[in-house]
Amino acid sequence: MGIFTGIRRVAHAFRVGGGTNSFEAAGQGRRLRGFNPSRNHVNVAIRAAGPTLVARGRWLYENDGYAGNAVDEWASQAVGDGIKPRPRFKGKKAAKAALLSLFLKWTDEADAEGNTDYFGIQEKVAREAYLAGECFVRLRNRRPSDMWTVPFQLQILPTEMLDVGFSASLPGGNFIVAGIEFNAIGARVAFHFWRYHPTDERPPNSANARDRVRVPASEVFHVFDGRQGGQIRGVPRIARALVKIFGLEIYDDAEIDRKKNAALFTAFLIGRGENPISVNEDEDEDETPIAGMEPGAIIDLGDDKDIKFSAPAEVGGSYEAFQYRTILKICAGLGVPYSYVTGDMTKGNFANVRTDIIRFRRRVSQWQNNTLIFQLCRPVWVAFVERAVMAGLIELPGYDEDPTEYWACDHLPPRQEWIDPAKDIAAEKEAIKGGLKSRTQSIAERGYDREDMDDEIEEERAEAAGRKTPLVFDTDGTAPPAAPSAQPPPANDDPADNEDDPPEDIPNAA
DSSP states (O other): OHHHHHHHHHHHHHHHHHHHOOOGGGOOSSTTTTOOOOOOOHHHHHHHHHHHHHHHHHHHHHHOHHHHHHHHHHHHHHHTTOOEEEEOOOSOHHHHHHHHHHHHHHHTTOBTTSSSOHHHHHHHHHHHHHHTSEEEEEEEEOOGGGOSSSSEEEEEEOGGGBOTTOOEEOGGGOEEETTEEEOTTSOEEEEEEESSOTTSOOOTTOTTTTOEEEEEGGGEEEEEOOOSTTOOSOOOGGGGGHHHHHHHHHHHHHHHHHHHHHHHEEEEEEEESSOTTOOOTTOOGGGSOOOOSOTTEEEEOOSEEEEEEOOOOOOOTHHHHHHHHHHHHHHHHHTSOHHHHHOOOSSSOHHHHHHHHHHHHHHHHHHIIIIIIIIIIHHHHHHHHHHHHHTTSOOOTTTTTOTHHHHOEEEEOOOOOOSSHHHHHHHHHHHHHTTSSOHHHHHHHTTOOHHHHHHHHHHHHHHHHTSSSOOOOGGGSSOOOOOOOSSOOOOOOOGGGGSOOOOTTSOOOO
16 A cells, blocks of 8 residues: 555656656755745845845954954955066066056055055955955045155945945936946946945034945946846855854854853752761851852752762763864855864865865965956056056156056966975976976966066176175076095006905905
């Protein structure tokens, strides 16, 4: 009877699925009965849940070690000591050197708040874009008298400064969605920021504290990773693992409290009779306070006492395994390796840890080039070149005819440390010798400029050659000259004596 019942159920399932739905994953059976995600577009979802996600993510960053370390590790890997420009235009060596020198001087004045330099702004943007899903950088033009170098600065605006719930239709066909103004063809025209942060302290007696300020899109760099078509605001990366992180935080707190409360009790006195551990016979029982809960406490439970030592239950061997598997899932959601998030290097050997690091670096490199460099570094370089020329701080030959020649620029991320230096450098040298890559590419991947390095090496060699005593190193490719011998060895005219004979004080083995 049971076999026929099972066959009927299977046949019924095929009949039901075959008529309307050929995909089990889209069914509404027992296993998927409660799985009914929203069909809203990502922009609608961000409008409804964005502020809550950001607030919870910021709380975890400041209060949870795993979440905070993952965010800081991502910013460290993505920016390091700064993503530096390398102009592409060939020739015009003097112009390139002057332009880079002026840029490095400007970096010290780049921050509108005066707290860091341009590379510090990159770090803040990377951290904010990971934690809150997006970051806005406003270009603030200055008067030439306000600065020593190119007169413009950068101001970081967090996601809360652009009201995700602000939408409106404007005359002329423009419209506002999530605080961003678009024209009739869907191009970004402006951003409508709050004048002051909506949850921060505002200047006293400020009548326009809740006003919005319209800023042209040409003066705003919006850094966010839009993972879906048509997405206009960012989603915190921490959202994937937020529930697990908070659940683990609560579980750890409960376990710590359980251990702490269990450790408060050492023994219990039970039964009737005289207190066997009393040390003061004249003490008035009625005035003796009940022992407080403190480490090593012995609780007096009345007369005719007996003593029973506390034996709290242990959590068992499943605690660490549960923690490990949960943290692994958290790390997968955060996109940061387990060893980076936890600092625990004992869970893998060199080979698989190296594989995980390489995979993580590839993901960071993808985000650097597709998001941070494209949305921040490249437009900042163009703005710098334009304003440097307009302010008369530099002369670039042919700029009026073709400024794009000077706008073209590579941006070099920080050099990643070798994981296995001997093998990695040997493989790099073989690739260059085999024509699989150039020295320029190899040096650029390490965060340096090949032309600058060649100039530096040439300068070092010229300076070393001009010294009274030449400096010779193994890396020069030539061996140091042999020191002259004080007395030449005696000539030996007998060819037979040129063989390697044993010393005279050692008898011949034959």
